[in-house]
Amino acid sequence: MRKLFIILTLFFTFTLSFISQTFAAEVPIFKITSASIDTSNALISLTSSVLEAMPDIDSIKVIKMSNPTRIYFDLPNSDLAIPKKEWKFASSGIKQVKISQFSTNPDLVRVVIYFDDDYDISNMQFLKLPNGVIIKFKNAIAQNPFMQNTYRDDHASSSDFYEYLTVTTPTGSNDALSQINEAFNTQTSAFLKQELKLNTKYYVDKVIPKDGAVLLSGLGSVGIEKPMVLTNPMRIIFDIPNALVNPGIRNKEYSLGGEDKFKIGQFSVNKARVVITTPDVEKYIPIYSKDNQALLIGNIDKLNYSMIPSPSGDITGYSNYKIDSQSSAMTLNFNTPLVHGFDRTNSEVIVYLYNIIGFDDETFKKAFTGTIFEKAEITGLTRGLKLTIPIEYGSLVTAFTGADGKSLKIQIKVPMTQDEKKETAALNPPATTISPKGSAGKHKVVIDAGHGGSDCGAMRNGAQEKHITLDVAKRVEKLLKQQGYGVLMTRSDDTFVSLADRVAYSEAYDPDIFVSIHVNSSTSDSSKGVETHYYHQESLPLAQTVHASLASAVDSPNRGLFKSKFYVINHTTDPAILVEIGFISNTSERAQLLSESRKQATAKAIVEGINNYFKNK
Numbered sequence: 001m002r003k004l005f006i007i008l009t010l011f012f013t014f015t016l017s018f019i020s021q022t023f024a025a026e027v028p029i030f031k032i033t034s035a036s037i038d039t040s041n042a043l044i045s046l047t048s049s050v051l052e053a054m055p056d057i058d059s060i061k062v063i064k065m066s067n068p069t070r071i072y073f074d075l076p077n078s079d080l081a082i083p084k085k086e087w088k089f090a091s092s093g094i095k096q097v098k099i100s101q102f103s104t105n106p107d108l109v110r111v112v113i114y115f116d117d118d119y120d121i122s123n124m125q126f127l128k129l130p131n132g133v134i135i136k137f138k139n140a141i142a143q144n145p146f147m148q149n150t151y152r153d154d155h156a157s158s159s160d161f162y163e164y165l166t167v168t169t170p171t172g173s174n175d176a177l178s179q180i181n182e183a184f185n186t187q188t189s190a191f192l193k194q195e196l197k198l199n200t201k202y203y204v205d206k207v208i209p210k211d212g213a214v215l216l217s218g219l220g221s222v223g224i225e226k227p228m229v230l231t232n233p234m235r236i237i238f239d240i241p242n243a244l245v246n247p248g249i250r251n252k253e254y255s256l257g258g259e260d261k262f263k264i265g266q267f268s269v270n271k272a273r274v275v276i277t278t279p280d281v282e283k284y285i286p287i288y289s290k291d292n293q294a295l296l297i298g299n300i301d302k303l304n305y306s307m308i309p310s311p312s313g314d315i316t317g318y319s320n321y322k323i324d325s326q327s328s329a330m331t332l333n334f335n336t337p338l339v340h341g342f343d344r345t346n347s348e349v350i351v352y353l354y355n356i357i358g359f360d361d362e363t364f365k366k367a368f369t370g371t372i373f374e375k376a377e378i379t380g381l382t383r384g385l386k387l388t389i390p391i392e393y394g395s396l397v398t399a400f401t402g403a404d405g406k407s408l409k410i411q412i413k414v415p416m417t418q419d420e421k422k423e424t425a426a427l428n429p430p431a432t433t434i435s436p437k438g439s440a441g442k443h444k445v446v447i448d449a450g451h452g453g454s455d456c457g458a459m460r461n462g463a464q465e466k467h468i469t470l471d472v473a474k475r476v477e478k479l480l481k482q483q484g485y486g487v488l489m490t491r492s493d494d495t496f497v498s499l500a501d502r503v504a505y506s507e508a509y510d511p512d513i514f515v516s517i518h519v520n521s522s523t524s525d526s527s528k529g530v531e532t533h534y535y536h537q538e539s540l541p542l543a544q545t546v547h548a549s550l551a552s553a554v555d556s557p558n559r560g561l562f563k564s565k566f567y568v569i570n571h572t573t574d575p576a577i578l579v580e581i582g583f584i585s586n587t588s589e590r591a592q593l594l595s596e597s598r599k600q601a602t603a604k605a606i607v608e609g610i611n612n613y614f615k616n617k
Contacts, residue, residue, distance in 0.1 A: 033081050093119045096114040097135070147401065204240070212303075214254065241270070288342070290309075290338065308354045312355060313336030313338070320368055320373060326413050330371075334407065355384060375389075444487075446490065446511045447487060448473070451465055453466075471599055474492065515576075515606065516568050518579065518580050518581070530559060530581055536575075553604065554581075556589060
């Protein structure tokens with residue numbers, strides 16, 4: 001694990017100090033959109049989706065207090081865009097960590113760390129990211145039921161993110177740990193700078209092929225998306241979101257015995273893709289380690305049990321709760337960290353509890369009577385237990401494990417009926433009134449202005465994506481209505497609308513097409529141009545016509561078409577596209593995007609493309 005931890009410790013580090021400086025004025029708000037814990041490494045990370053908004057860490061003043069013994073520091077110009085967090089620790093030393101919005105005038109987020117009187121404060125370390133902070137504790141074990149995502153049906157999520165990191169290390173030493181120590185403890189003039197793309201959720205460092213299986217090891221919390229089966233040749237695809245693959249193992253083919261072969265690659269900037277070519281695609285399942293940092297993907301018929309701990313644990317708790325009208329969750333608690341396999345079919349969820357042997361069947365059945373889990377059952381295996389949960393076709397499944405490995409949550413969202421869709425649309429009307437086909441008998445179009453409200457999207461120098469997309473969307477709406485189209489806006493003011501609600505509004509409206517408008521961003525200020533994204537094949541003609549119009553009408557490079565799994569264009573059932581109308585991170589293009597001429601030209605180009613699409617149908 002030492003080598004893996006080096007990936008994180010190469011970040012800029014600031015040590016605990018008592019240096020107080022005046023915070024710089026006019027600093028943009030640092031919006032904390034993620035606060036998570038990795039107990040296997042005792043790491044707490046606070047990150048934002050906006051790279052430039054990070055406060056000046058070097059100027060932060062750390063205050064030590066007594067009764068109880070604790071330290072605290074404030075992140076200036078910061079907004080906690082999530083509920084306050086609190087973690088308790090079972091080990092000696094660190095006792096508790098609290099993160100909350102201390103004040104809003106000025107904007108301060110306070111981090112308070114409680115510890116034993118004899119705790120050596122040098123065991124605490126702070127790591128600086130361009131868009132966040134990592135707090136590292138030595139030998140600390142959390143005891144609270146924080147859950148981390150291990151499986152999801154969705155192939156795109158608003159929680160997906162990646163970070164560009166600039167790593168500075170002194171030259172002259174081949175040993176990475178020596179470089180770190182030298183960098184932070186001595187004055188060295190010779191430094192090497194390099195930019196990496198690193199995701200803070202999972203780094204795949206090593207793969208070990210075996211007979212009928214492959215072991216992936218890394219740092220962070222690994223999760224899997226619903227696998228896909230492709231033919232010619234027959235193969236199964238496992239995507240790992242929010243993951244970076246060690247370049248040394250990418251795209252190399254490994255034999256898993258017989259006809260079975262394995263590859264792992266960097267499918268996109270923040271997604272790893274595992275491809276197993278085999279005639280036995282239905283037999284390969286993911287199996288998670290106790291600390292959720294290693295993943296074994298193996299043929300269940302060839303599973304080598306020597307790699308899995310012998311059954312020794314028990315199920316100690318059974319609970320369920322209803323999240324909303326569609327979603328419910330089942331939680332099981334254990335007296336030992338869980339090693340489990342996960343399988344998902346169209347009709348059921350199967351969880352293999354490989355190191356668990358004891359359970360109370362009567363208590364289990366009683367806990368889930370009258371819920372969507374009441375037909376679930378636990379049966380014995382040669383090794384451990386098997387949990388089987390029947391599900392309705394079209395349901396969305398998400399799984400989580402506790403940070404300490406001692407709990408498992410299965411969350412299921414059943415599909416809405418047609419009546420529920422109509423009711424949802426009636427109870428949650430969109431900002432623009434839903435109208436019929438249009439006064440001239442033309443088609444119905446959904447226009448989706450990206451982001452909104454608390455979700456600002458990409459930001460640069462005071463410019464916010466949410467304002468640009470709404471302005472352009474309103475222009476598109478006006479032009480379409482002038483031509484007789486029926487138009488639904490998923491939002492027509494600066495309000496937050498979830499991705500799921502955007503899809504629900506669209507489905508209730510039953511449009512002919514769906515167009516989502518976004519602004520692009522990059523860590524490189526040289527990137528510029530327009531892109532159009534689609535996912536379902538039926539959306540390709542719409543993407544082609546709109547993009548052709550956009551690329552010819554706007555004075556910006558043509559970056560092309562992309563097949564992408566963005567949530568809104570993946571989950572809508574009508575032809576759907578997402579247009580990226582330019583880069584807010586490019587100084588010259590940002591100025592254009594804020595101008596009346598560029599926004600109007602963009603809107604006219606989108607409408608022209610929509611017209612051409614319907615003319616060619």
